[in-house]
Amino acid sequence: MLPGREISELAGFKALVFDCYGTLIDTVEGKLEYLRPIFMQKTCPDIAKVLDTFTITQRRLEAENKDMLLPDVMSSSYHESTGLLRLAYDEDAAEAYARSAGDWPAFPDTAEALARLKEAGLKLFVLSNVDNVSFEETRKKLEAEGGILDAAYTAEDIGSYKPDLRNFQYALEHIENDFDISPNEVLSVAHSKYHDVGPAHHIALKSVWISRPRPVPIPTPSRPEDDFRPDWQFDTVGDFADAILLAKAGDA
Structure with a gap:
């Protein structure tokens, strides 16, 4: 206290x-489970870098798209973050991540x-x-x-x-x-x-x-x-x- x-x-x-x-x-454990396809890529940076990139992009998207539903925000964040990290984008993995919140x-x-x-x-x-x-x-x-x-x-x-x-x-x-x-x-x-x-x-x-x-x-x-x-x-x-x-x- x-x-x-x-x-x-x-x-x-x-x-x-x-x-x-x-x-x-x-949230961290939940997201990590659904980000495993990213972590398996040979050029993937450390976990902290990945989570920070996803956090920054999600915050910006939420601020810019106030009426966008969370799964759509997370889908866009996945696409943008993989690009920023120069990692391969997989649509199925992105969709699973986007709809994962209820499973965390x-x-x-x-x-x-x-x-x-x-x-x-x-x-x-x-x-x-x-x-x-x-x-x-x-x-x-x-x-x-x-x-x-x-x-x-x-x-x-x-x-x-x-x-x-x-x-x-x-x-x-x-x-x-x-x-x-x-x-x-x-x-x-x-x-x-x-x-x-x-x-x-x-x-x-x-x-x-x-x-x-x-x-x-x-x-x-x-x-x-x-x-x-x-x-x-x-x-x-x-x-x-x-x-x-x-x-x-x-x-x-």
């Missing part, structure tokens, strides 16, 4: 807005943590850069142990991708109108500083950063969004669930 914010302060939140891919779902695995702590949070009476929401078809497959993994989501707000429904502030405003307005929960009772829980922590900072929405450390870290370049400091930090969603439930027990 970051200094300056006490665990006890978590007790006041009624609603949790989770980023999905990278926070609840292991949940982190081991995800479903159990969501179930505990739900049982404690917290409202659970997802705000994600995803299409509805892919998310319905993902949703089964998230809710596997009883942590039923109260609502999910997708890029397809909103018509733009995070970090666009409209996505956060859309979620907060729906949570307030549909569940009578004000924005100051809502907490953003996410791994991505670019997609979530930074925008939350800009609209004064309190945030938790889920760092998700890996046993073997994949080097990533420093980016401007790394300077954004969340209000709290935990390694996993399970650790965060422990903390907020402890805070609420002390507040009872």
